Amino acid sequence: MPEGPTLSELGETELIRRLGAFAPVGQFGDDAALLGAALLDPAGGADLQLVVNTDVLVEDVHFSAATMGARDVGWRAAAANLSDLAAMGCCDAVGLTVGLVAPGDTPWAWVEQAYAGLTELLGAHGGVLLGGDCSGGRQRLLAITAIGRLAGGPGGPIRRGDARPGDQLVCTGAHGLSRLGLAVLRGEALPALAPAVQERAISAHRRPVPRFDAVAALGASRPEALTWRVAGCDSSDGLAAAASCLALASGCTALIDCRSLPLAPELAGLATAEDWCLWGGEDFELVLALEPTWAAALVEQLPGSRCIGRMGVPQSEGPLVWSDGGEAIPTPSASFQHFG
Amino acid sequence: MPEGPTLSELGETELIRRLGAFAPVGQFGDDAALLGAALLDPAGGADLQLVVNTDVLVEDVHFSAATMGARDVGWRAAAANLSDLAAMGCCDAVGLTVGLVAPGDTPWAWVEQAYAGLTELLGAHGGVLLGGDCSGGRQRLLAITAIGRLAGGPGGPIRRGDARPGDQLVCTGAHGLSRLGLAVLRGEALPALAPAVQERAISAHRRPVPRFDAVAALGASRPEALTWRVAGCDSSDGLAAAASCLALASGCTALIDCRSLPLAPELAGLATAEDWCLWGGEDFELVLALEPTWAAALVEQLPGSRCIGRMGVPQSEGPLVWSDGGEAIPTPSASFQHFG
Numbered sequence: 001m002p003e004g005p006t007l008s009e010l011g012e013t014e015l016i017r018r019l020g021a022f023a024p025v026g027q028f029g030d031d032a033a034l035l036g037a038a039l040l041d042p043a044g045g046a047d048l049q050l051v052v053n054t055d056v057l058v059e060d061v062h063f064s065a066a067t068m069g070a071r072d073v074g075w076r077a078a079a080a081n082l083s084d085l086a087a088m089g090c091c092d093a094v095g096l097t098v099g100l101v102a103p104g105d106t107p108w109a110w111v112e113q114a115y116a117g118l119t120e121l122l123g124a125h126g127g128v129l130l131g132g133d134c135s136g137g138r139q140r141l142l143a144i145t146a147i148g149r150l151a152g153g154p155g156g157p158i159r160r161g162d163a164r165p166g167d168q169l170v171c172t173g174a175h176g177l178s179r180l181g182l183a184v185l186r187g188e189a190l191p192a193l194a195p196a197v198q199e200r201a202i203s204a205h206r207r208p209v210p211r212f213d214a215v216a217a218l219g220a221s222r223p224e225a226l227t228w229r230v231a232g233c234d235s236s237d238g239l240a241a242a243a244s245c246l247a248l249a250s251g252c253t254a255l256i257d258c259r260s261l262p263l264a265p266e267l268a269g270l271a272t273a274e275d276w277c278l279w280g281g282e283d284f285e286l287v288l289a290l291e292p293t294w295a296a297a298l299v300e301q302l303p304g305s306r307c308i309g310r311m312g313v314p315q316s317e318g319p320l321v322w323s324d325g326g327e328a329i330p331t332p333s334a335s336f337q338h339f340g
Numbered sequence: 341m342p343e344g345p346t347l348s349e350l351g352e353t354e355l356i357r358r359l360g361a362f363a364p365v366g367q368f369g370d371d372a373a374l375l376g377a378a379l380l381d382p383a384g385g386a387d388l389q390l391v392v393n394t395d396v397l398v399e400d401v402h403f404s405a406a407t408m409g410a411r412d413v414g415w416r417a418a419a420a421n422l423s424d425l426a427a428m429g430c431c432d433a434v435g436l437t438v439g440l441v442a443p444g445d446t447p448w449a450w451v452e453q454a455y456a457g458l459t460e461l462l463g464a465h466g467g468v469l470l471g472g473d474c475s476g477g478r479q480r481l482l483a484i485t486a487i488g489r490l491a492g493g494p495g496g497p498i499r500r501g502d503a504r505p506g507d508q509l510v511c512t513g514a515h516g517l518s519r520l521g522l523a524v525l526r527g528e529a530l531p532a533l534a535p536a537v538q539e540r541a542i543s544a545h546r547r548p549v550p551r552f553d554a555v556a557a558l559g560a561s562r563p564e565a566l567t568w569r570v571a572g573c574d575s576s577d578g579l580a581a582a583a584s585c586l587a588l589a590s591g592c593t594a595l596i597d598c599r600s601l602p603l604a605p606e607l608a609g610l611a612t613a614e615d616w617c618l619w620g621g622e623d624f625e626l627v628l629a630l631e632p633t634w635a636a637a638l639v640e641q642l643p644g645s646r647c648i649g650r651m652g653v654p655q656s657e658g659p660l661v662w663s664d665g666g667e668a669i670p671t672p673s674a675s676f677q678h679f680g
Contacts, residue, residue: 008476015448019474027470032471033437033470033471035434048388052487053437054437056439056441056475095375097373098359098394099483101481104348105347106346106347108350109344112358115359115362118362119362128363128367130363130367130373130392131373131392131394132394133394134352134359135398135402138478139478141481143439143483
């Protein structure tokens, strides 16, 4: 046995940091990889900027037959990938490739349904199945790589590290509903919920939607006086984790105003509502840091979006601070660990 | 349990055919996906054509700790992927993303070595690590997606279906050495081999090289009178499988002249030499069908390449025919089955 730590001992954050050392400086800093004109076409000429994102979804780690059918697995896998493209500033997707691994005794019907869900998502939100590979293996998994175009014209990429103190924090929609859906599907103890509420929660969990529309609204709402500078990522790991991530990458503090939490109305009355809103994850909204006039214009233009706080100057308490009626409360990052 | 066949019952070829039905027509016909200007930039403007290729490499299916260290696994995974880009007509690679799956008790040292091998290949043959994802799982695997540029100017893609009767079949190098290396590593019964021969064979198996140089030579050797039309694929599944694949996709017969087999000289005297040359696989050379004057010019320009046969009109005996001194011998396709 080689000496040194195992992947569980390292943890995911440290593993990604170490893997990033094999890539060009800054290449691993965002939700997805930006392929600028210099990388795509060193000889010059191409005005195109692409974004490439790879996500691996493993059975019993990222999805489970207990909470999701094959069609949902396919939809969700594609949606998560396209959400990362949106989080980088893409208005649409070119398409994606799929590496499928499954044991030989996997029914074709499962694979067929997974690809049906995947192409259903693409049909509704853009992009085509470009290609892929398949192999036998001990566990079902989908390794998806999506390619998107950056919006042309005066637009640019959305990067995690581009926030500045004084920016407003905007999120594009309500949070916590996906976590409620998971609770319903898992049979967790819950107060009685109306069937329509259960249905909306389950659908939020199984059928998330990439927010390309929010990227379009972002471009359309930019005040003419401002050049392009937008920090952001998606909230797949949770709203607080997203804000923390922008703060860390930008060297700022993120202050979430607890009086303005974007609680999904379906969570009303639940004791876990605030927790699920902040830490539930899998809502796949965008969390953006914007110059205040731009933030106001976006919130006015995009229904469901709201200002949830602001970026501040770095403080000693840590990168993410939850401002509760003026009182600053440090909160730890608690992103999902896949090697746990 | 759902009804219907399992993946083993379907087999890989039929599985890929069924998955292709979820993609645009023709999208699944080649070694990799071609992203033409229309797909990349529907609004027009971009003159760029990209190729995207996804390969999944699973432990105990595609690689084994018994025959390969982690560094070789990484090199080979990247090389196999870039070979598919070359087989589509790319002169170089932009880079690749890696989806890493491994059990939590995997030593970091293994992952570090795999990424070192991968970036060693990229450093030597072009491209950078663009990004990726990682997850726990029951089995180690690398899901790699590589992106390459098509050579600009009068060049174009290399497609499987572009061969015509009368084309010459050219391969870019010797075959069978990788299979010999595997035999040495597995301790298969072999006549005594000189240490230098064993070393070359093992290196061929562990450290294959993508033939971007052959694509450059292909472009440089094109007779001015000819427009771009090249059929081809790589010989990762074996030389005969590659020829068969071109024949099937082009509606031709492929006639391999057994007096011109591109036997690796290290196989001299081995009873299995011809078999390993034709069916051994993993040599990662290019197999091309070209108009005869172009084929002659390429063979003259590219050391190690040779004409191995020709494309003929379809015959009833099957798509691939091995012409043995004038006698036509049908040979079945025997590509590697990953769900067996």
